[in-house]
Amino acid sequence: MKRTSNFLPHAVTREDRPDGSLLLRSEYDLGPVTERTGDWLHRWAEEAPERVFLAERSGAGWREESYAATLQQVRAIAAALLARGMGADTPILIMSGNGVDHGLLSLAAQYAGVPTVPVAEQYSLIHGAHGRLRHAIELVRPKMAYVVDADQYGEALKLDALEGVEIVATRTGGADVTAFADLLKGDAGIDVDAGFAKVTPDTVAKILMTSGSTSNPKGVLTTQRMMCVNQTQLADSLPFLRARPPRIVDWLPWNHVFGGSHNFNMMLANGGSFYIDDGKPVKGLFDRTVENLSMVTGSLVFNVPMGFAMLLEALEKDAGLRQRFFEELDMIFYAGASLPQEVWSGFETMAMEIKGEVPLMTSSWGLTETAPATMIQQEPTESSGVVGVPMTGVTLKLIPDDDMRCEVRVKGPNVMPGYFEDPQKTAEAFDEEGYFITGDAMVFVDKDDINKGMRFDGRISEDFKLLTGTWVRAAGLRIEMLSTLAPLAADLVVTGQDKNEIGVMIFPNREAIEAAGFTLEEDGGALVCPQLLSDIHHRLNERAGRVSGSSTRVVRAIVLAEPPSLTDAEITAKGNLNFRKVLTRRADLLERLYDDAASGIAKL
Structure with a gap:
């Protein structure tokens, strides 16, 4: 498949330090910077x-x-x-x-x-x-x-x-x-x-x-x-x-x-x-996006995975819009979570049909405190989920916590001076060398070739242990489970801290569930439907045959009736789930999930 040639190849230097940490930098120089x-x-x-x-x-x-x-x-x-x-x-x-x-x-x-x-x-x-x-x-x-x-x-x-x-x-x-x-x-x-x-x-x-x-x-x-x-x-x-x-x-x-x-x-x-x-990209409002794109299209497109999934469906239905959308497109940029591979492939196929080549399909990584972009996948890649290499002027400090996974810290001119009127939080945000402590984890795509880039692997604070002492990497598992349960799950929370098994609390995609012909009934905060639970059970069972070990095997699931609440801080203004708040506010449903005698759950 022909991919765009209009890109700058990755070029990264690596410094291995006596304390076991790694420093990564771009070999390219930072260009001229405007002052204001x-x-x-x-x-x-x-x-x-x-x-x-x-x-x-x-x-x-x-x-x-x-x-x-x-x-x-x-x-x-x-x-x-x-x-x-x-x-x-x-x-x-x-x-x-x-x-x-x-x-x-x-x-x-x-x-x-x-x-x-x-x-x-x-x-x-x-x-x-x-x-x-x-x-x-x-x-x-x-x-x-x-x-x-x-x-x-x-x-x-x-x-x-x-x-x-x-x-x-x-x-x-x-x-x-x-x-x-x-x-x-x-x-x-x-x-x-x-x-x-x-x-x-x-x-x-x-x-x-x-x-x-x-x-x-x-x-x-x-x-x-x-x-x-x-x-x-x-x-x-x-x-x-x-x-x-x-x-x-x-x-x-x-x-x-x-x-x-x-x-x-x-x-x-x-x-x-x-x-x-x-x-x-929500029901009732996305038609306006399609109308706007029918009037003006961009050379770059930014969206979250759900938005791209809805856009792909709209483009499949409208040949004229599809032509206008791709003809001047230089980049497709996703953010917020990994883009499902089937959505990624759908855009690739359309681009080849219209342009004869695939524009740069990419993502980057950063935080509010880093302005935000700090790493970017600036050369073409075959699949979703890669956030790339350090940008010019940035030094990444990687602290390995096992053979592949690293905690990420950052230093560079795009990093904040501190938090507003909060010297204590500001001091806690930087290590003794002045690196900003992001709290995020990364893994190398190929540990023998740093120019292949890195994948985001979740927040360190989201990881938890089962009662057996086994660590669960919740962020990566959540992304995998969203793919396993697509399109039934709009989002989900991985559970299991201080439990023997991993479970998931599912926020349903009601439109997709109803389109599948499932009739939903509410029972004490959960959605109960024998056909839906049977479908989820089948998917969990099929996945269990492909994975091994208690750190990745999801054993039980419950479907939540109420969407995440902004009022009760279950969801942030950015649209991200506040996992701790969901688990705290719905403690009764979490308890029900782990009660083998309870109804309305799928369990292997």
Whole structure:
């Protein structure tokens, strides 16, 4: 199968240290780094003033903002912020999701040296999640907060934690708030150039909230340097970014580092165009994504595995969309989990039919604290799940815990200086050599050839022991079980800590289950259906014949009736399961899973 030739081969050096740790570095040099995001905006407003930078749906078409218009509006908003006396100590809380005005305000704040704090829109729109919103407000103490619609966000805006905070809204409704249009008027008495000149690589551009899956969310100090360096690292690894301006149609949320820093800044740094997809890969909203793609397609596509599975199905049904989707496509980039191999193969087949070659199909690895990209699979590979090699300017410190698996630590200019007003957590986050302790594990694809890259192998903290003392690598097992139970399982939690056997608690894909003709009934928080449980039992039994050892053999399963709750922190704003919270909140169902006399479970 012909794969794209537009890539940079892996080239990694390895240093074996006396303490058993390994250091990995790229042999390529880090390219030139811009000092501030505003410099990118100035460059493209001069070189390509009429090119679309940001766009969102407006009626039957798009509201499109060119680079020149974006710069003009950003400078006006920056003047309005500086006129209010805002600076490094007066953050702006952004409570709404992706939108052109959200993007303009973020860039203007960065231009003026004012940190923004984007939070998940669900925290404002779901009453039960207001506690998380309150935590963010009380942590960062914003001077301003932005929402797209004051009526829609009205309940959240009444929180006492926002008392004294200036509220800005694009659509003010009947609320007594500042209109976003007023910020666009700027302030003629402000020297915007002087304000911009004070912004340095060390200026904090954002305070990004961690998911809070193991503790209260922390605020990651994200500097101009981190974001600018990371885009150089990405362009060093992906030469087609510099060869022609990229274009994306993307839904990934801007409160998360992947959507809001990685993807947003990739367009800005390389003079690209960002079309905001107001659809999502969930039932009832994905049709909007398909509609948007029928109007504009990208040269790069980013998504989570579920999104790619839904997209593949849509492309199979529409030959015209399939042609437009692939004809200028340089890269398919998945994130969040390993892409199922059948989905991977489906995209390969389509690409060959349309283009005669497969674009770069890839992923990378990083965290909020690393801006995020730190490792990337920058050359073609045959299968999903590989996160590649260190990017330019990064040193990986690998601490082996067995023959193949390593704990990963990171040092580089894309790593955060620390957590907002939390010196203790900051100190705990770095080892004695200054490496950031990620808590993630990796394995080499081929331990005899480091240029084959590495695979993500879960969080160290997610591993557990059975009563026998056998370690269970929960993250890798979860991914395998999702494949085994596809498409019946939307997600699952691996169980077995301090038990004799491994089990799984399954969040069902109801649409797929109903399409299979299974009739579901709820029984005490579990879904009970003899045919469904028989199907799961058959799959577990078939898999058991292919694996050996108690560390990988899944013996029992239960199907959960209630989806994961954002209100009760079972799922993070990024869409990731909080495994500990699920197990704690559903302790009765966990107990039922291990009761051999209980009904509604599948057991080998």
